Amino acid sequence: MTATASFNPKAFRDALSTFTTGVTIITTRGTEGEPIGITANSFNSVSLNPPLVLWSLAKSAFSLSAFSSNKHWNVHVLSVEQEALSGRFASRGEDKFAGIELDRGINDIPLLHNCTARFQCRTAFMYEGGDHVIFVGEVLGFDKSELPPLAFQSGQYALAARKPREGVRLSNAQSHPPECSYTEDLLGYLAGRAHYQLVAYLRTLLQNHRLDEHAFFVLSVLSIQDRLTLDQINHFVAYTGREVTMAMMLFLEKQRYVAIEMDGEDQRFVLTADGREVSLEHVAVAKAVEQDITEKLGAGDTQALKILLKRLIHATDPGLPDLWQAEPQTSDAY
Amino acid sequence: MTATASFNPKAFRDALSTFTTGVTIITTRGTEGEPIGITANSFNSVSLNPPLVLWSLAKSAFSLSAFSSNKHWNVHVLSVEQEALSGRFASRGEDKFAGIELDRGINDIPLLHNCTARFQCRTAFMYEGGDHVIFVGEVLGFDKSELPPLAFQSGQYALAARKPREGVRLSNAQSHPPECSYTEDLLGYLAGRAHYQLVAYLRTLLQNHRLDEHAFFVLSVLSIQDRLTLDQINHFVAYTGREVTMAMMLFLEKQRYVAIEMDGEDQRFVLTADGREVSLEHVAVAKAVEQDITEKLGAGDTQALKILLKRLIHATDPGLPDLWQAEPQTSDAY
Numbered sequence: 001m002t003a004t005a006s007f008n009p010k011a012f013r014d015a016l017s018t019f020t021t022g023v024t025i026i027t028t029r030g031t032e033g034e035p036i037g038i039t040a041n042s043f044n045s046v047s048l049n050p051p052l053v054l055w056s057l058a059k060s061a062f063s064l065s066a067f068s069s070n071k072h073w074n075v076h077v078l079s080v081e082q083e084a085l086s087g088r089f090a091s092r093g094e095d096k097f098a099g100i101e102l103d104r105g106i107n108d109i110p111l112l113h114n115c116t117a118r119f120q121c122r123t124a125f126m127y128e129g130g131d132h133v134i135f136v137g138e139v140l141g142f143d144k145s146e147l148p149p150l151a152f153q154s155g156q157y158a159l160a161a162r163k164p165r166e167g168v169r170l171s172n173a174q175s176h177p178p179e180c181s182y183t184e185d186l187l188g189y190l191a192g193r194a195h196y197q198l199v200a201y202l203r204t205l206l207q208n209h210r211l212d213e214h215a216f217f218v219l220s221v222l223s224i225q226d227r228l229t230l231d232q233i234n235h236f237v238a239y240t241g242r243e244v245t246m247a248m249m250l251f252l253e254k255q256r257y258v259a260i261e262m263d264g265e266d267q268r269f270v271l272t273a274d275g276r277e278v279s280l281e282h283v284a285v286a287k288a289v290e291q292d293i294t295e296k297l298g299a300g301d302t303q304a305l306k307i308l309l310k311r312l313i314h315a316t317d318p319g320l321p322d323l324w325q326a327e328p329q330t331s332d333a334y
Numbered sequence: 335m336t337a338t339a340s341f342n343p344k345a346f347r348d349a350l351s352t353f354t355t356g357v358t359i360i361t362t363r364g365t366e367g368e369p370i371g372i373t374a375n376s377f378n379s380v381s382l383n384p385p386l387v388l389w390s391l392a393k394s395a396f397s398l399s400a401f402s403s404n405k406h407w408n409v410h411v412l413s414v415e416q417e418a419l420s421g422r423f424a425s426r427g428e429d430k431f432a433g434i435e436l437d438r439g440i441n442d443i444p445l446l447h448n449c450t451a452r453f454q455c456r457t458a459f460m461y462e463g464g465d466h467v468i469f470v471g472e473v474l475g476f477d478k479s480e481l482p483p484l485a486f487q488s489g490q491y492a493l494a495a496r497k498p499r500e501g502v503r504l505s506n507a508q509s510h511p512p513e514c515s516y517t518e519d520l521l522g523y524l525a526g527r528a529h530y531q532l533v534a535y536l537r538t539l540l541q542n543h544r545l546d547e548h549a550f551f552v553l554s555v556l557s558i559q560d561r562l563t564l565d566q567i568n569h570f571v572a573y574t575g576r577e578v579t580m581a582m583m584l585f586l587e588k589q590r591y592v593a594i595e596m597d598g599e600d601q602r603f604v605l606t607a608d609g610r611e612v613s614l615e616h617v618a619v620a621k622a623v624e625q626d627i628t629e630k631l632g633a634g635d636t637q638a639l640k641i642l643l644k645r646l647i648h649a650t651d652p653g654l655p656d657l658w659q660a661e662p663q664t665s666d667a668y
Contacts, residue, residue: 312531
């Protein structure tokens with residue numbers, strides 16, 4: 001940290017933006033009754049008794065006159081699903097409300113749907129704030145949903161991943177021996193253990209079907225891209241580091257989970273109705289486990305975990321083929 | 335969402351707390367020159383030109399007289415490592431500054447170390463805010479570090495997991511076929527692919543050492559808890575769903591990575607110097623990969639990912655033994 005003597009506007013904004021915020025849309029009506037709305041992250045609570053909240057609006061904002069004359073306005077704390085709405089109300093477009101379903105709030109001020117929380121307010125004070133006006137509003141009504149809120153930090157949308165107050169530790173050991181570098185904090189260990197613990201839920205079902213984890217991957221691949229050659233299957237499953245052999249495919253055929261079709265010289269593997277059913281059964285278990293985890297972690301944190309895993313996968317992707325792309329790139333027979 | 339007619343204070347606080355914030359400590363000096371500091375999440379930016387920020391302080395706060403008389407105060411945007419400091423300054427303790435290293439800011443106002451950002455301010459306005467006073471300060475100086483900031487949401491500390499503006503997708507497919515339930519959004523798929531892609535970085539090194547992933551786990555376990563029986567090793571590696579056989583241990587012995595010691599009737603496996611070196615080499619690669627990922631995802635997001643993985647592991651833990659606990663629970667020979 002070095003002290004900044006002169007004020008570089010970008011550096012100042014960068015420093016300010018490290019303070020994490022939620023994202024709100026604040027609505028009112030103009031003098032003609034037209035709906036007005038802007039995105040703001042300058043919202044905060046002020047007082048519980050009386051109930052007051054505040055936010056600030058640029059003096060240069062087109063909507064300043066509306067918010068100055070209409071004393072009623074509604075604050076919407078946006079949910080993670082409302083990122084697009086945030087962008088829409090942050091721009092200068094004319095028809096921000098086009099196609100948006102609205103409730104009518106106090107004094108007919110627009111109320112948006114699917115927010116995390118909403119506060120219906122009446123201006124209590126308007127304060128001087130440099131190039132902004134600070135609006136302090138008395139809260140006349142509010143409501144709250146269970147939707148996880150959208151956050152904003154350093155110029156990017158974010159999800160708040162909550163950390164338990166006492167931290168999270170896997171081991172009860174007081175300390176790791178200093179020479180021991182394989183710790184519970186190693187990302188590779190955590191990803192591996194998460195993976196294996198999730199697979200463990202499938203194991204009984206897999207054993208009942210005389211399948212292993214790897215065979216489940218093969219059936220899953222065929223459930224998305226059917227009629228693949230062994231090479232193509234391996235193309236999609238290669239990331240596991242284990243090769244799918246012809247012997248395994250013949251075992252799956254014997255189990256009647258796959259059938260073999262000839263395509264000229266090529267053998268192509270097709271999922272049977274039984275194979276599809278078994279695959280769906282496994283995915284159903286995986287989804288039930290995920291539902292249970294979502295209840296324990298919370299919807300927002302589960303979503304944050306998925307986003308972070310996807311970013312990890314992107315960051316470490318050796319260039320794997322796109323399983324969900326309509327045309328497998330290695331196929332010339334479709 | 336249902337409108338709330340009457341004001342339940344807890345419900346109001348719950349609704350307000352869905353708005354995510356950062357966490358700050360704000361410091362000043364009292365009339366005797368004593369350092370004063372409080373935790374506040376009501377901070378926000380107001381104006382860029384002139385540079386103004388605001389926060390609000392309960393009228394009942396012990397520190398109100400100090401902040402009212404001393405026009406200078408410093409805002410510290412706390413980093414993720416400063417959760418304990420946040421708790422300390424949120425309490426009413428007398429010696430909040432005991433043992434804390436301070437810089438001297440403008441007008442000798444205390445400046446804390448290891449924050450994400452710091453703003454040195456002079457009161458521009460004090461505004462009425464119900465049961466709080468709103469302090470608007472002109473920013474006289476600021477600085478910023480690269481430490482990820484601490485966040486706060488719904489009464490819990492959090493880390494902001496940033497989501498790219500365009501979202502994160504693994505597949506370029508426009509849509510998944512409706513009947514296809516195995517999608518890139520399945521948590522189990524994401525955890526598996528993350529795991530296998532991380533292991534892929536180790537594969538060449540493993541092959542050079544004639545080891546597989548599973549043997550790496552065995553060596554890692556022995557690097558933490560040495561002199562284990564085969565049963566004890568399996569106890570720790572059972573979560574992978576694959577049994578460690580005596581044949582594998584004898585292969586590792588032949589490779590001179592482990593040695594066998596007799597303990598009465600029991601065979602115990604001991605990591606050799608070679609085995610320890612190989613294990614450390616693999617962990618070094620895993621750490622280099624993690625370093626690379628941290629650079630791509632950012633330190634805060636990597637930390638958020640680890641916390642979420644640990645919470646997932648807790649949520650799905652079938653009761654695995656604690657590898658890092660000093661005494662293995664199944665051992666009676668130590």
